[in-house]
Amino acid sequence: MALLHKLAPFSSLNSPFTRNPHCSAPRRHLVCFSASPFTEKHSLERYQRDQWVYEGSQTMSFPPPCDSGSVREDDIALQLPELKKLLVVLREKRESEGKCSGEECLPGNVFLVGTGPGDPELLTLKAVRVIKSADLLLYDRLVSNDVLDLVAPQAKLLYVGKTAGYHSRTQEEIHELLLSFAEAGATVVRLKGGDPLVFGRGGEEMDFLQQQGIQVKVIPGITAASGIAAELGIPLTHRGIANSVRFLTGHSRKGGSDPLFVSENAADCDSTLVVYMGLSTFPSLAQKLMLHGLSPQTPAAAIERGTTLQQRTVFAELKDLSEKITSAQLVSPTLIIIGKVVELSPFWPISTKEESCLMQA
Numbered sequence: 001m002a003l004l005h006k007l008a009p010f011s012s013l014n015s016p017f018t019r020n021p022h023c024s025a026p027r028r029h030l031v032c033f034s035a036s037p038f039t040e041k042h043s044l045e046r047y048q049r050d051q052w053v054y055e056g057s058q059t060m061s062f063p064p065p066c067d068s069g070s071v072r073e074d075d076i077a078l079q080l081p082e083l084k085k086l087l088v089v090l091r092e093k094r095e096s097e098g099k100c101s102g103e104e105c106l107p108g109n110v111f112l113v114g115t116g117p118g119d120p121e122l123l124t125l126k127a128v129r130v131i132k133s134a135d136l137l138l139y140d141r142l143v144s145n146d147v148l149d150l151v152a153p154q155a156k157l158l159y160v161g162k163t164a165g166y167h168s169r170t171q172e173e174i175h176e177l178l179l180s181f182a183e184a185g186a187t188v189v190r191l192k193g194g195d196p197l198v199f200g201r202g203g204e205e206m207d208f209l210q211q212q213g214i215q216v217k218v219i220p221g222i223t224a225a226s227g228i229a230a231e232l233g234i235p236l237t238h239r240g241i242a243n244s245v246r247f248l249t250g251h252s253r254k255g256g257s258d259p260l261f262v263s264e265n266a267a268d269c270d271s272t273l274v275v276y277m278g279l280s281t282f283p284s285l286a287q288k289l290m291l292h293g294l295s296p297q298t299p300a301a302a303i304e305r306g307t308t309l310q311q312r313t314v315f316a317e318l319k320d321l322s323e324k325i326t327s328a329q330l331v332s333p334t335l336i337i338i339g340k341v342v343e344l345s346p347f348w349p350i351s352t353k354e355e356s357c358l359m360q361a
Contacts, residue, residue: 037118037144037308038193038333039161049148049157053079079158083177086156087184090135094185107214108135108186110178112196112206114221117228117335118308120146127219134189136181138174142193142333144308163332171201175208182214193333195223199249199276223247224335225274228306232313233345234337242272242341250278250285263288269295272339279334283322289338290318299342304330315342315349 039045091105099106111130116122123131131137131147134155139148141161151157160169160177169177174190181188196202196218206216225247229236236245246266266273267289278285282302290296296319304312316324318338325334342348 035310037146037305037310039139039141039143039145039148039159045145050159052156053082053158055082083158086136087180090181090184090186099185105183105185108182108184108188110182110188110190110205110209110214110216111219112190112192112202112216113219114195114197114200114223115143115147115191115193116222117194117224117306118142118144118146119227120144120150122222122227122307123147123150124219124221127221130189130219131191133187135186137189137191138177139191140193143191144193147191171204175205178205178209179212179214182209192221193224194227195221198223198225198247224276224306224333225337228303228335229274229337231307231311232301232303232347234301235341235344236272236274238341238344241270241344242339243270244268245272245274248273248275248278248285250275250281264292267292267294269293269298269340272337272341275336275338277333278336279325279330279332282325282336286318286322294318294338298338299340299348300336300338301342301345302330302334302336304332304334306333306335313347315345315347 039049090108091100094100094105094108111134113127113130115127128150131150132152134151136156136158137151138158138160141159141163148157158177160174162168178188178190190196190202190205192200192202194200197220202218206218209216225236225245235242237243246268248262248266263285273289275282275285279302296317298318300316300318300321302314302321302325304310306313312328312330314321314324314328314330321336
């Protein structure tokens with residue numbers, strides 16, 4: 001099993017749940033909003049949901065005290081015994097069904113499932129069916145808690161989310177988890193926010209598994225651009241106003257090219273720009289777009305936690321949006337939409353020169 005070989009080196013590490021006096025208290029943003037609709041990396045809800053994988057470990061305290069690399073590795077080490085047990089159980093189940101011959105079992109299926117931007121009612125019927133039939137579900141941070149409530153009680157959930165500066169699993173480790181459980185004959189569901197093939201690295205996972213002979217099926221989800229724009233009444237394209245739409249990412253992989261290099265070609269007044277994961281780099285992107293000819297008065301919007309009950313939206317002209325985002329203290333995940341179509345939203349303020357609109361859903 002690939003998992004056992006890849007994760008075994010972590011098995012001798014200590015627990016991450018012992019308080020470390022050298023870790024300082026995390027900084028807090030003074031922003032007033034309801035609890036996150038998504039899975040925060042060290043939230044109590046995450047550990048309650050994934051409790052099965054810690055059953056063989058010592059009593060834990062919540063949350064772990066800091067985000068150092070040792071916390072991540074210790075967390076993996078704590079999970080390893082139960083992951084091994086689950087592999088054995090799934091293989092025995094496959095054998096009892098007559099789907100194994102000697103040491104070889106027919107591989108299971110892997111489903112890459114898009115869960116949309118947050119509202120569980122935006123799930124497809126196929127996604128709901130697949131979620132309820134899974135043996136194991138590997139889920140990202142931006143899969144909403146309401147979607148996870150649909151998982152069958154006998155299924156196992158495992159958090160593999162990533163945030164800036166903290167990856168609970170590397171992409172390579174996620175690949176190995178998917179492969180190991182598929183080889184054991186399990187029905188494995190990889191849950192991703194939005195659409196798995198739009199800035200979701202679903203293509204990488206699909207390519208890796210197919211090279212190993214594992215069948216992969218993709219269940220599309222409503223990508224954040226479509227779902228959130230619809231929520232605000234913003235048509236991404238509109239005859240006579242925007243003849244195209246372009247999806248941009250606000251950051252690139254480590255060592256990759258500058259994600260803002262696209263600004264020269266993206267500064268098109270007849271297109272709509274949608275920026276994913278661009279909160280931290282947006283001030284630079286806005287400046288580059290204006291430098292390359294996009295009007296400073298171009299309507300724009302920034303939407304935090306779109307389509308959820310905690311949605312907050314800032315409207316402003318492009319030249320002012322960075323300041324308004326800072327004033328509103330928007331946090332990730334925040335989607336940014338830039339273009340004349342934003343002005344078609346019924347929530348667009350009368351005069352952005354005088355005010356911006358912070359809308360609480």
